[in-house]
Amino acid sequence: MPTTANAAPPVRGLHHFAWRCRDSEETRRFYEDLLGLPLAHVIKSDHVPSTGEYCPYVHIFFRMRDGSYIAFFDLGDDVAALPSPNTPAWVNHIALRVDSVADLLAAKARLEGAGVEVLGVTDHHIIESIYFFDPNGLRVELTTPTVPQAEMEAHALRARADLDAWTVRKADLRTARGASHA
Secondary structure (H helix, E strand, O other): OOOHHHOOOOOOOOOEEEEEEOOHHHHHHHHHHHOOOOEEEEEEEEEOOOOOOEEEEEEEEEEOOOOOEEEEEEOOOOOOOOOOOOOOOOOOEEEEEOOOHHHHHHHHHHHHHOOOOOEEEEEOOOEEEEEEEOOOOOEEEEEEEOOOHHHHHHHHHHHHHHHHHHHHHHHHHHHHHHHHHO
16 A cells, blocks of 8 residues: 555546547537537647647637536647547547436437437446547547446445456457467
8 A cells, every 4th residue: 555655646537638629610519519518718829838849739628517628639730630540439439427317318319400420328237328429530428327326336346356357358368369360
């Protein structure tokens, strides 16, 4: 167990998740007008603060009710981020929480009414979710919890054992793959 002197500092929550966008106004329309996340901050610069490199951009932030943000970089070249060639499209996504199943269904109807293709409602046994892509190819999940907090706490108590079991299974899968390639 780490001592106070070398313990990790507490992470208090998500500040923002950033993604590349093809067009900042198209992205604003989707997140602000369709999903209801207010545009809260815009940063415009010609140089990247962390590296100093020249790259004119705008960085836009949309505020969620918990105080966190989803943010986008428009690099001015009308190019969206490319999907990872070695990862299925359903893997990389951001999940945003709504308050109830009724809110989830209302969001689905609103998105579909705007011509957005929506997958779900999908029952994950602890949450229900819908999935769709934003104009930049980012997969977005809207989700709502469907079980009491006590059930989630019970899952947390066995999370490490569940991960350890997966690690063993993964080793077995590697071995089986190796045998089938021989």
